[in-house]
Amino acid sequence: MSRDRDPFGAATPPASGPRLRMSLWWEIAIVLALSVGRSAVYSVLQLVQALTREQSLGDQSTALNPGANAQEFWDVLYQFVQAFFGFAPIALAIYLLWEPGRSAFRRIGLDFRRFGRDAGAGILLVLVIGVPGLGLYAAGRALGVTVQVDAAPLDASWWTVPLLLLAAVRAGLTEEVIFIGYLFDRLRRLGWGTWTIILGTAALRGAYHAYQGFGSIVGNVAMGIVFGWVYQRFGRVMPLVIAHTVIDVIAFVGYPLAAAWWPALF
Template sequence: MLALSLGQSALYSVLSFVRSATAGVALSEQATALNPERADQALWDAVYRVCDVLFDLCLVALVVYLLWEPGRSALRRIGLDVSRVGRDAAVAILLLAAIGIPGLALYAASRLAGLTLEVQAGSLDAAWWTIPLLVLSAARAGLLEEVILNGYLGERLDELGWRAWRILAAIALLRGLYHLYQGPAMAVGNVAMGLVFGGVYLRWRRVMPLVIAHTLLDTFAFVGYPLAAPYLP
């Protein structure tokens, strides 16, 4: 499962970082794009983006299928349901504040220290569907990462008898690795996010608040960052 999804992303992220680190140019002078264009024409770009989302959601569906057991719903097992909407939303808002504000500060500080690539924002006015597609991409990332990292990997490692601290370490390290392409500082920040999110999941066995929080974080990053980028280092 990991080889088809986040494990693959982690490998390519490590390779991308090694390439950047050995390019003979400082990391601070290099750049990586948020949601790079998939095609020159806006319509075809949208078509490809929607296809990307659908294929990633197929991986989420596969995880749910693999976790399903006779007489036991996989959705309830990992807490991917709407039975506690109010509580999940409240936890998500707390996670958003706990991760989002320090994350923005970490990016700004690491850019000043030359430890992070410049994150280039895309245009928000390419077409009327640009912002809705960015929100859709944020939801896709929230579902894919949290369901696979916590709901699938966390459950499988627990079944193997791993202790909680080992599960947390594995989840956090994998999250950090597939963000390493942004630079070591942001990878460390994502390891911290992995520890927090993983701890919340292992405590309550609910992935829904993590999905909501991650979706909000990425929505602010995808939509808010282009507006804030001119004022950041």
């Protein structure tokens, strides 16, 4: 029986026996329930709720990051603590991927061995994914099938930009480590084919962003397909994390700055 090979050149052994396969399915279900799967369910429910309102999707809006009252110490502290605990599902996925004598970071290519090359590939992916993504968002807004996405407003508080940068890093790590690094390994062990995995995880990524409307669903499914192919081809998550983080930094910080400087254009 032929075996799928992981992107690192080492054979990925398929799960043998019904008990091991069932154990893997339970593990996947628990990881998803604690992270992107739970968010995908809420996101789809938000989209369904938005479709039941009298307003069209084009007349509705959603916030990427909730603001915090700069005068309230506890409000700001809670947001930093919440952001910190948001890294827990990422740590869980990496922990589950760890094997004796084989670092999970090296297995999925989440390290700094080729940082220059990874950064270059990440910036290229920003151009390939980010620019068309803006076009899809604009098209969705024009067609009335995408809600208006409001980034958190920037103010003079010292914590605003660090909190948004932390949110961008967390989003990049969460989606790429779990959607790509973790699920690719586990689904391959369950016998899924390469393109079944790529398309399945891309569909889950689209559902994860469903609350933003149909334009974002299409854009994120396309992003999942491209990122999945790149990972399968080169075996490294780091370029994907860099690209995703840069895209989110532009959305979280760059867009509010541009809107403040050129309000007539935005």
